Each structure stands twice: as C-alpha cells, then as structure tokens.
Amino acid sequence: MIIALLTYAIVASFTPGPNNIIAMTQARHQGFAKTLPFVGGVAAGCLLIMFLSSYFNLVLQQYIPRIRPVLNVLGCVYLIYLAFKIMRSASAHQKDNRTNPYSFLFGFTLQFMNPKVILYGLTAISVFVLPLAQSHAHMIVFSVLLTVVGISANMTWALCGVIFQSALVRYERPFNMAMGILLIYSAISMLK
Template structure:
C-alpha cells in the first residue's frame, strides 16, 4: 500500500520551511496563536481546493504541466522573493500595523493559488501516490482531505512555535526577520531549481 510513502512525503513536504509555515510563525509571533488561526483557516481552505483540483484535473493537466511549470515557478519565486524582502525589512510589530491586513482568511486562501510549494505538493502527491491506487470519488476526496490535514498540522506547529517563543523572538526580532526572509528566499530558490 502506498499510504506510508504518501504520508512520509506529505510530512516532509509540509513541515519543511515554506511560505505558509514561515508566515504562520511570523504572524503568531507578532499577533499570537489565536489571531493567526484566521490566516491558517484560509490556508486550509485554499489548500483543500488545490488538492481537490489536483485530484480531479491531474490526468487532464499532466500533458500541460511541463509547459506551464516554468512560468508558474517564475511567478511563484518572484512573489516569494517579494515576501522575503518585506519580512526582512519589517519594523517591530508595534510599528508595523500594515502587516495585520495580510493576517486574514482571504489572504491565506488566495495566497495558496500563488504558492508554488502547495501547487507542486498537490500535483506531485496526487499523481505519484493517489492516482496509482484509485481514482474513485471517495478515495480522491479522502486523500485530498488527508493531504490538507497534514499541511495544516505543519502550519499550526510553526504558528505554535512562533507564539510560544514570542518573547525570545521579540528580543532578537531583527535577526529573526532576516532569518525568516532568508528561509523564504531559500524556498524560492529550491522550488525553482527542483524542476
């Protein structure tokens, strides 16, 4: 059965640093875990939609993915670089009220459609691990939910880390912001070079 390799892939892909995890941790550090749940809810909804789209359109999209992957990676990488620069330049959270506008359900949802890590996660997991097992509606739905749940567990873990170590992270805020920005830059580069 391919469930163990699927879960291994899902856990590794979800818990490694990426845009959703870094943003969740940054928001939780600045605004607390509870207020970050709006963003995580949007991420969950957007991720589920992408997993469902990957499930139902994977066979249709497979001939076109090589043609659109390069452009999708470029756009996604440029956006991640923009986010990394914004995080590295951010001021202490008391003075940076504009960031609150991005800590919303709608931003979390829409961001998933610009997040190459989630899109590639869905396409890869569904095509490699799910389609060979079954293409029944029940299987596609259940695996889409499973992949989304693993991803949200990762987001919540990173947010909890940001919230629990809020005081320590605030003391070293500039270094923390630069580190998170550099991790986002690394995510952009690794997504671009992986394909």
C-alpha cells in the same frame, strides 16, 4: 503506499515555505488567535487545490512541463516579495496590534500563487494516490488527508511563533532576516 504518502506529505508540509513562515511570523506578532483566519484561508485554498489536483491530475500532468516554468517564476517573484516584506517588517512593539494584514482571503489567495502547494498536490496525487484508487470517495479522502497534514504543519509553525515569542522578540531582527533568507532560498530553489 500509505506510509510513503504520509512521509512525503509530512516532509513537504513541515519544511519552511511561505505558509509556515508567515504563520510563525504572524503568530509571533499578533498571537495565535489572530493567526487563525490566515490558517483557515490556507486550509481552504489547500483543500481546493487538492480537490483540483485529484480530479484534473491526468489532464494537468500533460501540461505541467509547459506551465511549471511560469508557475516557478511567478512563485519565485512572489516569495522574494514576501521575504523582503518580512525582513523589513517593523518591530512588533511598533505595530498596531488591532490590524491583521494576513487575513483569510490572503491565506486562500496565497495558495494559488504558491508553487510548493500546487506541486505538492499534483505530485502526491499522481505518484501516491492514483495508483491506489481513482473513485470519488478516495479522491475526497486523500485530498482531505493531504490538507490536514499541511495545516498541521502550518499550525505547528504558528504555535512555535507563540511559544518562542520571547526569544523571537529578543532576536527579532536576526529572526526576520533568517526567515527572509529561507524564503529567498525557497524561491531560488524553485528555479532549478
């Protein structure tokens, strides 16, 4: 079960989503260090969602079929907004590098509007964790483990933004368009 949980967590975390795309774009524009507050906010929000998923999974599972369509629509609209924001973003050379629009608070808040993270937590906990154990210690350990995997993915995407910065700057417009299209695809796939 642990290998299946880790496989699910890695695949779900490393696929393109708002956290990863924003981290990569932000690191490309502002550098890795200025992306860390956003990643920290993502980590804090993700950890809180994992804890909530752990402790309220059985109760929430009854309501997921009813609230999922609402979460999906809200998430879809928000992802499309982010996609257009990325696609229309100005060149890194035109921006004031002293500002960081993607703060800790933005990263934290984004998690509660990101159905991918919410469903990641609910699915991982209900399918892989609850059949193994239900003690407080296990819930905390698995919540931290799921968050660490998710943040590892987020940091990897941010590092890719820095490492491939010269290529990304050279092909900035097509890159922003591709990332925006991936976000729109993610948004539309949530409505299926």
